[in-house]
Amino acid sequence: MPVFQLDSLHLILLFPFLGFLVNGIFGKFLGRRFVNFVAVSAMVLSAWQSTLTVFQLWRVGSRDGHWVGARLVQNLYNWFTAGSFSVDVTLMVDPLTAVMIMVVTWVGLLIHIYSTGYMEHDDGFWRYFAYLNLFIFSMLILVMGKSLVLMFVGWEGVGLCSYLLIGFWFEDAAKAAAGLKAFVVNRVGDFGFILGMFTLVVLFGTLDSVELEQKVAALKSLDTLLPMGGPLAGMAVGTAITMAVLLMFVGATGKSAQIPLYIWLPDAMAGPTPVSALIHAATMVTAGVYMLSRVNFLVVLSPTAMLVIALVGGCTALFAATIGFAQTDIKKVLAYSTVSQLGYMFLGAGVGAFVASIFHLVTHAFFKACLFLGSGSVIHGMGGEQDIRKMGGLRKYMPRTRDTFLMATLAIMGFPLTAGFMSKDEILWWAYASPAVGSWNVVLWLMGFIGAGCTSFYMWRCYFMTFSGDGRRIDHHAKEHVHESPSAMTAPLWILGVLSLVGGFFGVPALLGEPVAKMLGQHGNAYHGNFILNWLEPVYAVGSTHPLARSMFAGPGELAARAGAGHTMEWVLMIASVLVGLGGWWLASRMYFPEPSPALANIPKGGLAFIYRGALNKWWIDELYNAVIIQPVKWVSDRVLRAIDAFVVDGLLTVVPPAVVKLTGSVVARVQNGDMQRYVALIVLGVCLALMYVVR
């Protein structure tokens, strides 16, 4: 891709940063309206600036009417140099980053607007908006950093904001603990991330994503051994790449809440609901998916790593969906749903369908942000109630929230032609069709397929329990003041709801796009309306055309091949996934519509009791970690190490040397006891010995 310098890139992230400074330093003394104004206008400017930049990119990246992609860069300064290793603070916008900044700034803007309504009764509003702007700033650093180190800065920065916002109501010990948990679990992931980066430094001597891509493009063989006498001596390059990718994936599992590090995300729902929508659904948690796309050229060189990523993603998608069955907190349902949907994205990235994973990232940002904001609207209207067992019938009281929630629910269940349908179907198809994962493809597809059914079920369960029925489960206190939210909150809901329905049309699968294109008489374009595929393809060009990589990516050529042989199968799979989604809806409606069936009370006693209890208690994973890791470490540190420190280490050094001194002293002192006769005797003895020595 050609590179252009654009010295206005920093403006995109400058505005949120200024907003953070103004609100963070002076916010306490400024009025609520002024703080709202600063925060929202920072986002407006940032969103506008990023839109301009993306159009600029679009313009310079086109050649003769064809999109070839481009990179816009701005080098700010050299961050640090140590020997031959150097990190520049360089911002970059390439097609992938362009997608991300659009999502981050526009969805961020909507959520800022929504927040002005949601936080209207909270005294910490200035702190809230300062954190929120800081979050946007960090997220933009994450996606715009050219160097992986800079990306890591954003990576940790968003983690910090997440920590601060989860524990926003810090006077509640549980919420502060949730923030701590999020930070620490993410640190475990970061441990992998930095070791992965170091492995890349050993391999390529740089962490600049563009330089890395160039070096990978120049790789001739994966079997060359790394030179002896250095780190990773004797390891094959391919193995080292697998190691690097897997280590970085550990980082991704932390940030993006995948097995085994997903445990922090459900707890993270302790934060204000717009935060859950922005950080823990739409943007931050997708950073891991973005990261894999950013280093896609490395990922495709390692089939092992790809399989691991796909399996972890598939398992998470399925596993988290089952937990969603039994949750009764509306935000927890959505949290596990997010974990599950992120699993789909990793499934896509793992089978090499990076575009599909990014596409799902975007559509997920629409419908999950809509769902979270909708749940926030419900919670707001219900006066803080989050238990869906105490809701029901809200469609009467909150019609606009209900409408938008319905739209997003349709999208997430995969109702045909909604945004969620387009992207999820693309991932499922590639899980099945990808040559990257060998014969695991059926297993992976099945995981995603069953997960889709589960998703539909728990989402409809949530929807029915919240909005259908006659409202008999709402307690009468809440019933008195339940109300629809102000328009600052419902307007973003409408926008996101509509996007959930139609936002998928910029990535129409070829299967559907091709006939339409034929009908319209457009044959020249191989993408047939799959705009996002066209747009992102240059980002994956090196990886997909690399001679050492297995063919991963659906380029135009492969699309053509797909149009031939795989057509029937693709139709079958698509219809199957639609049917399983409808099946989930049907089951949920039988059990929960209009009111939860009385028979449900028997589940805990019946044959499904174990599954029910497992899902209810999140399969005891938190308890497991606590028993296997946390408690032993605490016990060892507290009981063993402390004793060792106090008695062994300290004891050896403070008891033994003095004892030696004392012993020597007592021996020597005995000689000098003032007894003149003994002195004379010793002198005589000494003289004799000396004489013997001299004479002999």
Added chain:
Amino acid sequence: MDYIMGHLLTLLVFAPALGALGLFYFPDREKGATKAAGLTISLAVFAVSLMLIPTFKSEAGYQFVQKEVWIPSIGASYHLGIDGISLFLVLLTTFITPVALLGSFTSIQVRVREFVILVLFLETAMLGALVALDVLLFYFFWEAMLIPMYFLIGIWGYDLRVKAAIKFFIYTLVGSLLMLVAIIWIWQVTGAKSFDLVEWTRVVPGNPMVRKYGLWLFGAFALAFAIKVPMVPFHTWLPLAHVQAPTAGSVVLAGVLLKMGTYGFIRFAMPLFPEAALKFAPGLAMLAVVGVIYGALLSMVQKDIKSLVAYSSISHLGFCMLGLACMDEKAVLGSVYQGLNHGVSTGALFLLVGTLYERRHTREISEYGGIAAKVPLYTIVFLIITLSSIGLPGLNGFIGEFLILMGTFTSDAFAKTYVGANGGVWFATLAASGVILAAIYLLWMVKRVFFGPLRNPANQDIEDLNVRERVLYAPLVALVIVMGVFPGWFLTRMAPSVNQVLSQVRVGAGLSALAALPAPAPDMAQVAPVQAPARVLPQADLDNLGKRLMDARLPPGMPPLPLRPMQGNTPPQHPAPSRAP
């Protein structure tokens, strides 16, 4: 002016002591005036030390050198000079001293005059040790640091102060006496009749006797420095001394004194005995890694905030020592930088603990909880400093830890030792787990102290930072941010000296010398991936663009774009160490 610049280091070293002598004439009852005078003196010293910066050149070798005859009969000289390694330690010392004094304005109420005098004498000793280029002179200042510190802990400390002071004294003295023996031995066998470090660095490593007994000599030096650092298992004096010392004592101890250990390694032990240093390297690295994890685990279970910070010091200094042991450019540079970071961050943490203690007279974590709402400003400062200590990117701690871990991971120094070529990989992996633990112990403490409901009624009336404390913490917070965002400014000044020392060590130890890179001057350091002068898109162009957004992609009727693609695939200018084919 030339005279002053030529004797700047002498002025710097003895100015605090002279000021202290003047304070002897202050009446004992004028507590406020004494404190103010002490603060003024130390600030003046700080101002003088800032004069070093503009004249200092980013190149190898000693600068501001001054050499006089001291004791001609044994060849000892009064030889002062600084390089990139000591420059920032000097600045750190002159910065920390006024901070420590200002931080103890209210907590020190008895024997104020003596307190200020001792702190100033301590500053002289520390500065002397940092700028001395004569081994005997260094030893003189090194031991001179002990005495004021001993009294600071022993007189103004808390309940167990006498025990702590004695323990501190004996531990450090034992180590340094062995070093003295080694110094005299070297002086004897080399026959150089000189204690000059520059001379020693040239002749000592190659001397056959020194090479023969190198392990012992290195051991004697290393023990002195390892106790000071302190490395596990010689660390037990530290928590006791830290907890018992008055705030100023802890701040200076953490801020500067511990750095003397790492400084001693890089200035004396490693260049003088490179072969022995290489042999010891795996052992040192192991102890360092043990220190990182051991300190962190113990820190986690402390019930006293100050003791927690003290153990975290052991963990952080473990990183510094690991970096030195790796003999890798990145790691050593990171280690030197991390020393500064630790000085600022941990010094600030001790100050913060002191501030809290002044209000509630307890350091027990369980006494607190939920005070964030009462002391918001204090909480913010505490959180920023904590995050810097955790190594959050953007704040100072990250750069040091990142460079150390990366340097360790990629180090080739262990290839010839018994741990093998992958030793560095394992050390880095283990040490990196300390980064996780740091987040746990520090943020868990933050959570228990600041968050949650305010249960203890004694915390009801706790006050937020007053004006003096705001003045105190502002420069610390600023420094934490500046050092994290613009580390290049510091690193470019350190790098030539670090490279020089490291080249001496590596050549002496039989490792390949580092590539003779030119000093990374600020412009050169920008390994721009784009070489050709690129056309810049003006903002105006971008604004105009908004008007014709929709037809942006349509070629007909479009004016030619005012930009030209740059050569995307130009090779980087640096000889990048690409090890992959």
